[in-house]
Amino acid sequence: MASHFLISSPNPKNLLLSRTNNHSQRIIYQASLPTARSLVPLYWPWEKVKIGPLSVSPMGFGTWAWGNQLLWGYQENMDDGLKETFDLAVANGINLFDTADSYGTGRLNGQSERLLGKFIKGSEKNEDDIIIATKFAAYPWRLTPSQFVNACKSSLDRLQIKKIGIGQFHWSTAKYAPLQESALWDGLVAMHDKGLVRAVGVSNYGPKQLLKIHDYLKSRGVPLCSAQVQFSLLSNGKEQMELKDLCNSLGICLISYSPLGLGMLTGKYSASNLPPGPRSFIFRQILPGLNPLLQSLNDIAQKRRKTVSQIAINWCICKGTVPIPGVKTVRQAKENLGALGWRLSSDEILELEYAAKESPKKMVQNIFQTR
Template sequence: MNKKKIGIGMGTWAWGNKLVWGYKPETDDILLKKTFFDAIDGGLDLVDTADSYGTGNLFGQSEKLIGNFLEELPKRKLKKITIATKLAPFPWRIGRNGFNHAFQESNKRLRGHIKRAQLHWSTSRYAPWQEEQLLNGLGDLYEKGLIQEIGLSNTGPKRLCFLYQKLKERGIKITSIQMQFSLLTKPTLEDEKIKNLCIEHNIEYLAYSPLALGILAIKPNKSPKPKTFLRQKLFQNILPKTIELRKLLTNIGEKYSASQAQVALNWIRSHGAKPIVGIRNPLQAKDAISALNWSLTKREKERLDFYRNSCLANMPQNPFTSP
C-alpha cells in the first residue's frame, strides 16, 4: 500500500458547483481546472470519480469535467496518475454485460483514459448474484485490455475474500478497495480485517470521506451552519462532541505548521491507507499537497487513535457496505 500519496476525490464536482454554490461556468470551471492541475503538479496521483456523480441533466458531469481537463494535461504528467471511475450497480444493470454500456459512456466522457474500473458498492445484501456477474464483466473488460485494474468499494471483509477468490481463479487481482475511513468512523473489527486482507493480498486501501464532510477541518471554537438540512443535523450532533479531538488536531498541526486537515489525512496514511480528499479550490489542493511533506510520530498516531476510540460521535455508516 502506498502511504506516501494522496488521491483526489471528485464526488462534489458534479453537485457542489452546479446545485449548491450558484454555478457560474465562466469562473467556476476555470477555478476547478486550476485546482485539478495544481493537485497533479503537487504529486496527488489518483483521480477518483464515478458515473453516478451527477443526476438528471448533470449525469456523469464529474467525469466530463475531468475528461476535459485531461485533454490539456501533458502526456508525461498523465502517465504518472491513475484515472479511476466507479460504476454503479443499478438494478437495471444486470448480467455479465451489465456494465458494458456504462463503461463505454464513462470512457467516452473521460476521453479514453480510464485505467481502473471499480464496483461502486456491494449488492450482496440484496442481490449477490448481480454483484458476481458484474464483477465477471469487469474481468472481461480487463482481459480485453480495455482497463488495466479492477477495484471495489463499500465491500466488507467476508465479501472481499469471496470476490478476490473469484477473480484470482481467472488470474486477475483486485487492485484497490474503497471504504469510508476517518477519525470519525466507528472503529470496528471488520475494518481491521479489511486492512489485514489488504496487506495480505497487496490491495490498495483507499479511504473516502477522510475529513468527515469537512468536520475534522473545522476549528474547535467554530460551529458553522451548512446549507443543507441533513448536514445541519449531522453537524449539530457531531461538532459539540468532537471539540477535544479537533483541539488535538490543532495542537499537533502547530508542531508542523500544518492544518487540522493535514493532520487528519496523515493519520489515515499512518494506518497504511491512501486518503481520497475532496478539493474544490487551489488553497485546498495546496493544503493536501503539504500533507505529503511530513508524517505523524508513533506517539501522535497513538494519541489520535485513543481519541477516536473514545469519541462520543461518529459518522453514519454507509448502508450499502456489505459484510
C-alpha cells in the first residue's frame, strides 16, 4: 500500500507525483506551506551525499548574505527572519550550512558565523546533526600554521560549537603569494590533527592546484574531502568540468556555490529590471546574452510545474554536486527546497546545456580562482 507524505511546494497548483523504489510511495505537493514543524524531509535518506566522514543533504544553504550590507543589503533587524529561514531549512532535512570567517561587512565581520551559532543553540537539533562548513580567509597577515589554527578557534567561538564540520580554505594564494600557500596547507593539517574540524576542504582551487594539495594532504595522512567552486549553468566551462572529473576520480565532493549565478538564473531579473547594488553592473553585462538559456529554463519549469530557480539548482544536483544556494528569507528557502525530491531527465539536462552554450555570456569568475 502506498504511503503518503504531505510536503510543500511553491508550485501554483497542486501536483500528485509517484515514485517507485523498493516501496511505492506517493508524494502530494501543495501550494500552501504548513508550519515548519509539520514538514518532513524532501529527499530519501539514501540520497544523502558523503563528504569524508560526513553525510550531508543533497543541497545545503549558503549564508554569505548574513551580515553582508554592501552586496546583499543585510540589516540587523533581519535576524528574526534569518532564524525562521534556518529553522525551516533544518525542519526539511537541510543539514549543511556554508559560511566563512570573512562574511560580514565592516564591524559585522564574522556575523554569519555568529548568527549560525545562535540559531544552532536555539534549535531542537543536536549540534552534531548540523554540519557547518566554514572558510578561513587567506589574509596577508596569516602567515603561519598556528595563525590559521587560531582563526579556526575564533570561528568555533563565534559558532559556539565544539568542532567544525568542514574546515575550508577560502582561496589559494598560489598566484600571488606562493610561500603563504605552504602555511595554508600545514594549517589545515594542524586543524585536523587537533580535532578542531571533522573534515577538510578547499574553495576556489582549480584542477592543477587541487591535485597538488590533495597529494600533499594525503602524504600527511589527512584526506581532502571537498572542493567548493563556482558551478552553475553559467559556470560550466572546460575548467569546471575538468575539476568535476578530477573530484570524481579522487573521491572529493564538489560543492557548487552560486548555483543561481548571483540571481541571474532565477528568472526574476531582466535588462530593464536589475537588482540594486553592485550586482546590477554584472547583470547589465551578462543578462542580455542569456535569452536562450533563460527561455529553456522557463520552458522546462512550466512543463515541470517548477520554478526557474528550482530547475537551475536541480541541474547542479544532477551533475553530481552539492549546491549551496544563498538564502536570506523564508520565501527563498521555500522555493529552493522545491529543487529536492525529483530529477531532471537526461534530455532536459542536454537541452539546458545546449542553451547555455548558445548564450554568449558566462558568469564572471572569482578573481582568486586558480588553475
